[in-house]
Amino acid sequence: MTRHDPTLFFEQELWQSGLRYIAGLDEAGRGALAGPVAVGAVILPNDQPHLLSTLSGVRDSKQMTPLERDSAAPRIKEAALAWSVAFASSGEIDSEGIVRATRLAALRALQSLTLFPDYLLTDFRLELPQLDISQTALVKGDAHCLSIAAASVLAKTARDALMREMDSQMPGYGLGKHKGYGTPAHRSALKRMGYSPIHRRSFVLKESRIT
Secondary structure (H helix, E strand, C coil), X not given: CCCCCCECHHHHHHHHCCCCCEEEEEEECCCCCECCEEEEEEECCCCHHHHHHHXXXXXXXXXXXXXXXXXXXXXXXXXXXXXXXXXXXHHHHHHHCHXXXXXXXXXXXXXXXXXXCCEEEXXXXXXXXXXXXXXXXXXXXXXXXXXXXXXXXXXXXXXXXXXXXXXXXXXXXXXXXXXXXXXXXXXXHHHHHCCXXXXXXXXXXXXCCCC
């Protein structure tokens, strides 16, 4: 394990306090111009040596290559006691705002878990104050906490797969390549083709001022 790998430090403290089901949560697609925001939720077992071996290389999904993420996702699902990924649509992002929409996706992910968590470890800005569950939001949680890193990988791989599907339904924007983020090619396609049904109009209107 390198010094950059996330650990089970936070989970271990909670397990030792008597809690059993610790859910890590993280999002993907928060800053994209098109497509949904995704939130992953992962509950890992209290088996530190096995997990650190099985999930070696799992870290902040943004620091992993697509091949690394695709390799890690099934290992995470196999190792987890429970996992889920849920979405909030571009329409919900426009109507509710990105913060509330991301929390909505997080609530859906938690509701989809087959186990009810005793405690939540979330990446910073993903707090869920409306829930009566003890929780801690960690700055750069996906870099330090293995449960959050695992959730980030599942959210990212699920959203990327969805964006590839949307690319086949709405060709011309390059959604399968940039996954809805504001790359120069994406901005150029937007100017040429206009909005698609999955573009976040609230985001694009703000970004359209940038040349």
